[in-house]
Amino acid sequence: MELFLDCLPCLLRQVLEAARMATDDEIIHERVMDEAVQMLFMHRSYDCAPKLCEAMHAIVKKRTGIEDPYAKIKDKDISEALRLEPLIRCFASRNDDMLLQALKVSATGNVMDSALYKDLDIEACLMAELEKPFAICDKDVFEKDIQKAKQILIIGDNAGEAVFDKVLLQYLSAQHEVIYAVRDAAIINDATVEDALKAGVAGYAMIVSTGCTAPGAVLEACSAEFQAIFDGADLVISKGQGNFEALSDTSRRVYFLLKAKCPKIANALDVEVDEYVFKKNSYEIKAPKGLAIGAKIPGK
Amino acid sequence: MELFLDCLPCLLRQVLEAARMATDDEIIHERVMDEAVQMLFMHRSYDCAPKLCEAMHAIVKKRTGIEDPYAKIKDKDISEALRLEPLIRCFASRNDDMLLQALKVSATGNVMDSALYKDLDIEACLMAELEKPFAICDKDVFEKDIQKAKQILIIGDNAGEAVFDKVLLQYLSAQHEVIYAVRDAAIINDATVEDALKAGVAGYAMIVSTGCTAPGAVLEACSAEFQAIFDGADLVISKGQGNFEALSDTSRRVYFLLKAKCPKIANALDVEVDEYVFKKNSYEIKAPKGLAIGAKIPGK
Numbered sequence: 001m002e003l004f005l006d007c008l009p010c011l012l013r014q015v016l017e018a019a020r021m022a023t024d025d026e027i028i029h030e031r032v033m034d035e036a037v038q039m040l041f042m043h044r045s046y047d048c049a050p051k052l053c054e055a056m057h058a059i060v061k062k063r064t065g066i067e068d069p070y071a072k073i074k075d076k077d078i079s080e081a082l083r084l085e086p087l088i089r090c091f092a093s094r095n096d097d098m099l100l101q102a103l104k105v106s107a108t109g110n111v112m113d114s115a116l117y118k119d120l121d122i123e124a125c126l127m128a129e130l131e132k133p134f135a136i137c138d139k140d141v142f143e144k145d146i147q148k149a150k151q152i153l154i155i156g157d158n159a160g161e162a163v164f165d166k167v168l169l170q171y172l173s174a175q176h177e178v179i180y181a182v183r184d185a186a187i188i189n190d191a192t193v194e195d196a197l198k199a200g201v202a203g204y205a206m207i208v209s210t211g212c213t214a215p216g217a218v219l220e221a222c223s224a225e226f227q228a229i230f231d232g233a234d235l236v237i238s239k240g241q242g243n244f245e246a247l248s249d250t251s252r253r254v255y256f257l258l259k260a261k262c263p264k265i266a267n268a269l270d271v272e273v274d275e276y277v278f279k280k281n282s283y284e285i286k287a288p289k290g291l292a293i294g295a296k297i298p299g300k
Numbered sequence: 301m302e303l304f305l306d307c308l309p310c311l312l313r314q315v316l317e318a319a320r321m322a323t324d325d326e327i328i329h330e331r332v333m334d335e336a337v338q339m340l341f342m343h344r345s346y347d348c349a350p351k352l353c354e355a356m357h358a359i360v361k362k363r364t365g366i367e368d369p370y371a372k373i374k375d376k377d378i379s380e381a382l383r384l385e386p387l388i389r390c391f392a393s394r395n396d397d398m399l400l401q402a403l404k405v406s407a408t409g410n411v412m413d414s415a416l417y418k419d420l421d422i423e424a425c426l427m428a429e430l431e432k433p434f435a436i437c438d439k440d441v442f443e444k445d446i447q448k449a450k451q452i453l454i455i456g457d458n459a460g461e462a463v464f465d466k467v468l469l470q471y472l473s474a475q476h477e478v479i480y481a482v483r484d485a486a487i488i489n490d491a492t493v494e495d496a497l498k499a500g501v502a503g504y505a506m507i508v509s510t511g512c513t514a515p516g517a518v519l520e521a522c523s524a525e526f527q528a529i530f531d532g533a534d535l536v537i538s539k540g541q542g543n544f545e546a547l548s549d550t551s552r553r554v555y556f557l558l559k560a561k562c563p564k565i566a567n568a569l570d571v572e573v574d575e576y577v578f579k580k581n582s583y584e585i586k587a588p589k590g591l592a593i594g595a596k597i598p599g600k
Contacts, residue, residue, distance in 0.1 A: 005333050009313035016305055033305050037340045 001248040004264045007049045008040050014188065015056045021073065022064035035059045050216030050242050057187055068186035070159075077160030077189065078198050081109070084126060085163060091130050092167045100139055102168040103257060104130060107276045109164025110157060110240055110259045135275035142235075142255055142280065149234035151177045155210065155217050155247075157240030157258075159191040162199035165239070169204035179229060180205040185213040190242070216242030219250065241265050254281050301548040304564045307349045308340050314488065315356045321373065322364035335359045350516030350542050357487055368486035377460030377489065378498050381409070384426060385463060391430050392467045400439055402468040403557060404430060407576045409464025410457060410540055410559045435575035442535075442555055442580065449534035451477045455510065455517050455547075457540030457558075459491040462499035465539070469504035479529060480505040485513040490542070516542030519550065541565050554581050 012033075019032040036056050046052035061067055068074075081088075092101045108129045146152075152172050156162055165180070172178050180201050182191045191199070196207045211223025217238070219227060230236065236254045238247050244256050244265065257278050260266035266273045312333070319332040336356050346352035361367055368374075381388075392401045408429045446452075452472050456462055465480070472478050480501050482491045491499070496507045511523025517538070519527060530536065536554045538547050544556050544565065557578050560566035566573045 005316055005329055006313075008333060008337070009309040009316065012312060013306075013309035016309065029305055033308060034341070037308070037337060040337045041334070041341070 001048055001245045001268065003043060003046055003049050003052060006262070006264050007052065008043060010262070011049070011053055011056050012036055012040060014053070015060060018057055018060045018069045018188070019064060022060055022066035022069035025064075028063055032059055032063045035063070048216070048218065048245050050214040050218055050246050051221075053216075053242075054187060054214035070186065070189045074159035074189050074191075074195055075198070077158070078163060078195060081160040081163030081199070084123065085166075087126065088130075088164060088167060091127070098171055099143065100137075102171045103137075103139060103278050104134070104276070106161075106165050106168040106239070107134070107257050107259060107278065109161035110261075132276060134278050135271040136269065136277045136279045138255065138278055138280040142278070145235055145253075145280075146172075146176070149176060151179065151233045152235045152237065153179045153181060153229055153233035154205070154237045155181045155239060155243050156191045156196065156201075157243060158189050159195040159199070160189075161239065162191045162196050162201050166200060166204055168237075169201065173204050178205040179208055179233065181208050181210045181217065181226060181229070183213060183215065184209045184211050184223075187213055187215045190215050214242075214246065216240075216244075216246030218246045244269075248281070250281070255279065256281065301348055301545045301568065303343060303346055303349050303352060306562070306564050307352065308343060310562070311349070311353055311356050312336055312340060314353070315360060318357055318360045318369045318488070319364065322360055322366035322369035325364075328363055332359055332363050335363070348516070348518065348545050350514040350518055350546050351521075353516075353542075354487060354514035370486065370489045374459035374489050374491075374495055375498070377458070378463060378495060381460040381463030381499070384423065385466075387423075387426065388430075388464060388467060391427070398471055399443065400437075402471040403437075403439060403578050404434065404576070406461075406465050406468040406539070407434070407557050407559060407578065409461035410561075432576060434578050435571040436569065436577045436579045438555065438578055438580040442578070445535055445553075445580075446472075446476070449476060451479065451533045452535045452537065453479045453481060453529055453533035454505070454537045455481045455539060455543050456491045456496065456501075457543060458489050459495040459499065460489075461539065462491045462496050462501050466500060466504055468537075469501065473504050478505040479508055479533065481508050481510045481517065481526060481529070483513060483515065484509045484511050484523075487513055487515045490515050514542075514546065516540075516544075516546030518546045544569075548581070550581070555579065556581065 015036045016029065016033060019029045036059055039056055039059065043052060060069060088105055092105050095101050111125065111129050154165065156165060169178055169180060180196060182193055182196050186192055193207055193209055201207055208226065208229065210217045210226045212218055212221040214221060236252065238244060238254050238256050240258050241261060244258055247254055255278060259276050260269055260271050260273055263273055266275065269277050269279060271277055315336045316329065316333060319329045336359055339356055339359065343352060346355065360369060388405050392405050395401050411425065411429050454465065456465060469478055469480060480496060482493055482496050486492055493507055493509055501507055508526065508529065510517045510526045512518055512521040514521060536552065538544060538554050538556050540558050541561060544558055547554055555578060559576050560569055560571050560573055563573055569577050569579060571577055
């Protein structure tokens, strides 16, 4: 997915937040912002938001010397999610449609996003969020696809969210081999292998790194090992906005599971901001370069 | 008040919004954002946010050829406020403390700010906002000050807000000469003379321009005529964040009436975001340059 002009102020705000998490030194905040603004000027060098985001947060890491400014926030998010786990599991088991409930729990975990909801009273909002239905839900198609599947790849998103994903991983792992992929290094509040382990994911899935350090699985930046897993998996579930931005144009079949938090993502998915989506992509065959799917060929 | 790093992403977001209001041409949006990012890089040339805001919106005006991108929004805000006027007046009259009610109505008018609340369901929120008490309210001191006052200057903020200000203007004009100052030209959704006339302010106060086109009355950029009014008025009420940012360090007595919408403003006023404030400044005598009020003089 292209980088939108809307991403520029949003990324700049996030970089300042990260710089302040890393240090109280205001001189360093100024330097980080100077470099970040300079990088915004070069935004056309980046073809999707996760790539620019990675580059901008590299400035924070370099100037503050802190490799993981969100470390404390991620730990807090994971602890909070683990504390809420009994409540989550209670919700997940209260309906006969266990898959639907597990998908909804996993999508709702996306609210555990400190980068966006830093002052959220999680416990107060959780039940209300869980009760919200999907605006788009391709669960029926997924249920057909899953019957033929052996290996399922889930590409995770935020650290706290990984706890919520366990319900879905548990459901899927009963009859399938499940792989849970995470970022290769700390980037905003996204889950790394360490975070996934803290969240307890290892009990339900094999944890792997995408090899990519952007906050979205940008395929060309992923490791050969991960690319092989991605190509070889019978089903792929991509979680969150960053992975959607990175994978929305992929030629393989992917189910996107997320809450649309920004207007541009919501528009691309044809839903409203704050709505939940479980959507199978329609790009079974990749379009020729420079020609969008469904585009009219000149002269035809 | 100084320009904060937090202002940079916020102003960039607002410039994109203004560019889109002015034209649908995405090439022009790109050009505007390129120049805006370039200007952000020079942010140290601007000592307060209203000045940088003015300069950034000048890019939108220049590149789109549209002098007032918010014209439609302002007209809508004024119409909405006029439609709500009976409700507002009903609220204002339902308590014996007419001054307090008038101040609260005027402060609540600050919610009519399309730049921040573009999707707000105004009617649904209005009553709830009106019911919120002030977090800081220097009404008692104001009541003493007003007894000695002849001429009162109110520096207006947003266009729709001017309708809400009429209740306060009516109250004050019963025993005082009231002047209502507005921006010299269109800048975001702030009121100009034309907007104040549409809002019906002329029935209660003399409308003047500050001579300044920034979204805050930056004194050195105001006309000599306005500066004389500002210096000569017995009481000054400054409305909204932009005027607070421009006037927070002034040496004369000013009452600030606003809703704190941004964390930095809230922090400066020692309140929470979204709280209402009616606060007399404490800077009766201006501090020497470079030395903050209350600062310890070295060696003393």
